[in-house]
Amino acid sequence: MIRFLTAGESHGPGLTGVIEGLPAGLELSSEWLSRDMARRKMGYGRGGRMAIETDAVRFVSGVRKGRTLGGPVTVWIENRDFKNWEGIMGAETGPAGEDVPQREVFVPRPGHADLVGGVKYGHRDLRNVLERASARETATRVALGAIARAYLALFGVTVLSVVRSIGSVSWSGPTEAQWSDPETLRQQTLASEVFCPDAPKGGEMVEEIRAAKKAGDTLGGVFEVRALGLPVGLGSYVQWDQRLDGRLAQALLSIQAIKGVEFGLGFEAARLPGSKVHDPILPGGEGGPLRPSNGSGGLEGGVTNGLPLVVRAAMKPIATLYTPLPSVDVRTGETAPATVERSDICAVPAASVVGEAMVCLILAQAFSEKVGGDSVEEVRAHFEESERLARERTRWGGGR
Numbered sequence: 001m002i003r004f005l006t007a008g009e010s011h012g013p014g015l016t017g018v019i020e021g022l023p024a025g026l027e028l029s030s031e032w033l034s035r036d037m038a039r040r041k042m043g044y045g046r047g048g049r050m051a052i053e054t055d056a057v058r059f060v061s062g063v064r065k066g067r068t069l070g071g072p073v074t075v076w077i078e079n080r081d082f083k084n085w086e087g088i089m090g091a092e093t094g095p096a097g098e099d100v101p102q103r104e105v106f107v108p109r110p111g112h113a114d115l116v117g118g119v120k121y122g123h124r125d126l127r128n129v130l131e132r133a134s135a136r137e138t139a140t141r142v143a144l145g146a147i148a149r150a151y152l153a154l155f156g157v158t159v160l161s162v163v164r165s166i167g168s169v170s171w172s173g174p175t176e177a178q179w180s181d182p183e184t185l186r187q188q189t190l191a192s193e194v195f196c197p198d199a200p201k202g203g204e205m206v207e208e209i210r211a212a213k214k215a216g217d218t219l220g221g222v223f224e225v226r227a228l229g230l231p232v233g234l235g236s237y238v239q240w241d242q243r244l245d246g247r248l249a250q251a252l253l254s255i256q257a258i259k260g261v262e263f264g265l266g267f268e269a270a271r272l273p274g275s276k277v278h279d280p281i282l283p284g285g286e287g288g289p290l291r292p293s294n295g296s297g298g299l300e301g302g303v304t305n306g307l308p309l310v311v312r313a314a315m316k317p318i319a320t321l322y323t324p325l326p327s328v329d330v331r332t333g334e335t336a337p338a339t340v341e342r343s344d345i346c347a348v349p350a351a352s353v354v355g356e357a358m359v360c361l362i363l364a365q366a367f368s369e370k371v372g373g374d375s376v377e378e379v380r381a382h383f384e385e386s387e388r389l390a391r392e393r394t395r396w397g398g399g400r
């Protein structure tokens, strides 16, 4: 089974990610990973930090001459900003930090983990909380997600995303025809400063962010991730923690600032009658049953049904405000304006890349459970057999 962990602080020496359970022989290149890493740094409304970091990924275990060995794969991303923080964030106590202002944080920022983390772990200096709670951690998720994406390519699966809304500006999303040409859609999305392939709407979103910045405010929004080319049968209805919708939702909600997740018609389904929500099953032909609609978003009973996975995530506005909200100084109990750390105004485009990464990782896990194997050859053989059986089982009237 594929599993993964991340480690590291925002201004520490760097970020580490470990992913285990990949088959041996999977082709990987750090250059390939860097494409997703570069996309995470983009988007109109980001703060100054992204200009400092290169986010180059180095493999430090599990890969030899461009192929996985079967053991844990470890990635390392250097925090270039660490050179400005060594005396503050270094692991050792000693002379290095003695004469450096320690940049402690004593006024928790509403909407961040600062207050709850301080109480939970007993930290008076809330920097000990925010350094790990920060979304800088998502750089590691994107690196691991790109590795999962390489694994998914073995099965012909493509994962991509678009931004659907920022603040009050929203659009209906790409047409089905646009989604069915992922390469073109990807290029159109990348050409937009806010990852919205509809150029006029993208322009409105940029304006909205500009106005929020001027007002000392921040914005959130919604992004949509789709996975194309999925087989029937990933995930299961047999146990609550095996339902793929639940696992995807947890993974997306675990991204900093994501507060809602919906599949297919999503919350809209609750307002419609059943006849307008569920996807009829038509006999189809050699290729198995036909589904003329996809209100379910590609999942029925927590199991993939062969249609595209359609999932949207809602991001709250960035919690660090340059016109800070009231808070309390934990040293004195007196009211004080919340601490301001260098911050984004809007990070929905970046979050969409993190969302893709989390979807890739969960789908990779689900594939490894269904068609696992120790080597790429074995995985391919298991997948072919699984697909053959699925075709046989939808040859109507054949009996069992």
Ligand SMILES: Cc1cc2nc3c(=O)[nH]c(=O)nc-3n(C[C@H](O)[C@H](O)[C@H](O)COP(=O)(O)O)c2cc1C
Residues within 6 Å of the ligand: 047, 111, 112, 113, 133, 134, 135, 138, 255, 256, 257, 258, 316, 318, 319, 320, 342, 343, 344, 345, 347, 350, 351, 354
């Ligand atoms: C890609 C990305 C970038 C983010 N950048 C910032 C930021 O610059 N400033 C900030 O206050 N919050 C930022 N956030 C959100 C916070 O990390 C998040 O709101 C905070 O850790 C509290 O977690 P919660 O909102 O999930 O409760 C970002 C989130 C993501 C996904």
